[in-house]
Amino acid sequence: MSACATRSVSKYDLMVIHKSQVQISRTDRVNAESRRNQLMRDMAQLRLQAEVSQLEGSLEIDQPIFPPYLVAHTSVLCDALPYLKQLTQTARCIIIIPLAVIDILDFLKKTSAKAREAIRWLELEFRHGNRYIRAQKCNERLSLTGDSNLKKTNRDVWCLVEIVDCCQYLAQQSGDFSHSGVTTVLISNDLNTCDGSNFIKDMQNKGQCQDISFEKITDFVSKWKGIWKSKG
Numbered sequence: 001m002s003a004c005a006t007r008s009v010s011k012y013d014l015m016v017i018h019k020s021q022v023q024i025s026r027t028d029r030v031n032a033e034s035r036r037n038q039l040m041r042d043m044a045q046l047r048l049q050a051e052v053s054q055l056e057g058s059l060e061i062d063q064p065i066f067p068p069y070l071v072a073h074t075s076v077l078c079d080a081l082p083y084l085k086q087l088t089q090t091a092r093c094i095i096i097i098p099l100a101v102i103d104i105l106d107f108l109k110k111t112s113a114k115a116r117e118a119i120r121w122l123e124l125e126f127r128h129g130n131r132y133i134r135a136q137k138c139n140e141r142l143s144l145t146g147d148s149n150l151k152k153t154n155r156d157v158w159c160l161v162e163i164v165d166c167c168q169y170l171a172q173q174s175g176d177f178s179h180s181g182v183t184t185v186l187i188s189n190d191l192n193t194c195d196g197s198n199f200i201k202d203m204q205n206k207g208q209c210q211d212i213s214f215e216k217i218t219d220f221v222s223k224w225k226g227i228w229k230s231k232g
């Protein structure tokens with residue numbers, strides 16, 4: 001075989017080796033990314049379970065307790081903010097503000113003084129690090145992408161869909177909570193009068209909201225007020 005042929009084969013071999021190395025490198029990156037994502041999911045689940053366990057451990061054994069998570073609808077922040085403020089002082093639950101709710105408040109702030117007031121209050125609470133109220137984290141959702149078309153056509157229903165998605169994630173990740181109902185969505189009016197009520201009823205009929213309840217915040221506060229006041 002000529003020297004020219006030998007050089008040609010050598011170049012070919014080098015190309016094959018390089019291609020194999022690139023493929024291995026890509027596989028390694030994919031595997032590393034997969035391990036990192038799984039680790040993040042595991043850490044998120046442990047954090048949520050720790051939140052729930054901490055709440056359970058801080059309460060009297062013989063007392064009924066709140067659901068560990070209260071998820072605020074936009075209407076509560078705009079129309080019933082004093083009640084929500086009361087709940088942040090009970091130290092008996094963690095109030096979650098969904099990202100969709102924050103998005104709606106931002107949309108309303110130009111025309112709604114109540115939305116602006118709610119935003120100022122949330123910013124203050126988040127800045128002070130109140131452990132009993134926080135925003136939904138970006139990964140705390142089951143669906144990977146929101147329905148952008150629904151957001152354009154009916155922003156209120158889109159928000160409710162996003163709230164339920166957040167609640168389902170919290171319920172799924174919270175482990176074996178020893179009391180019924182992991183999350184309660186607080187609304188300012190009866191569910192039947194809310195945009196998206198048919199969507200919720202359809203999910204309930206399909207058994208997809210087993211760990212999620214919907215309550216008017218005034219009814220919720222009235223029901224539990226005596227218990228948290230007895231805490232002293």
